[in-house]
Amino acid sequence: MLETGSPAPDVVLEDTDGQAVRLSGHRGGHASLIYFMRSTSCPVCNRHVQDLIRRRDELAAHDVQVFVAVPEDRKEAAAWKAERQVPFPVLVGRRGTPHEMIGLSRKVFGSLQQSGSVLIDSQGVIRHAHGATLPTGGYDKKGILAAVEGLRAGGGR
Template identity: 70%
Template sequence: MLEIGSPAPDVVLEDTDGRAVRLSGDGRAVLVYFLRSTTCPVCNRHVRDLVRRAGELAAAGVRVLVAAPEDPPVAAAWKARRGIPFGVLAGRDGTPHELLGLRKAAFGSVQRSGTLLVDAKGVVRLARGATLPTGGYDGKAIAAAVKEL
């Protein structure tokens, strides 16, 4: 996982509509929540929390993205079924998780979840990663990091 205070890597991710997405460069902060899988109940609860916080995050100038390890059609179907208002990143050539350091754990069998906040200048302000999905998201830590932007 990336370190707080380090520059965000210049990687190009892809959303479920096939659009290229970068972590910096558009003048806004970006928060990415990395799901363990679209079927993980804990991860889905975290996404619901982000949806509840959408207004406050937008008011703070934070763009929210959700990264799913599944391929684009599966991630797009999940987004539509759940009514997710955020862009959803999906895997094509590797997953968004792998590109940003959230490699699978337990001999490559368990996808890690996590949260990444990059400020408008492209600097990492929050980075969490965990094998158990309960450790990959902390609403209070997100609120505190966003407040400091």
């Protein structure tokens, strides 16, 4: 898993339209929050995405762009995004899953995909990184909000 304070890795993901999205590519722009869902069928993860949707104005006021990363392929991700009316870009891996690319591996004999979140400031530095095997622990709302508040205080916007 990525570490707070380290530079964002040069990982290239893909959105549901097939456009490349670089985790390290937002330097000088806005901060990026990526929520890594266990799967699009996970009811707990879907509730976490709904919370992000409810908080989108608050996050936008802090100049944070939200992304949702899923382990499914682009076609499945696009269908899920449309069905759930997710307003954020949904990301998939180009080779392997986005989760594998940042160290959110499968645990418990390879049967449970980890979920988590990463906040990258506008300078390309990781300000929050959290992962968990159980989906109830994968969305650290308090940690995310504290890190987002820290962007303003620390100038990492």
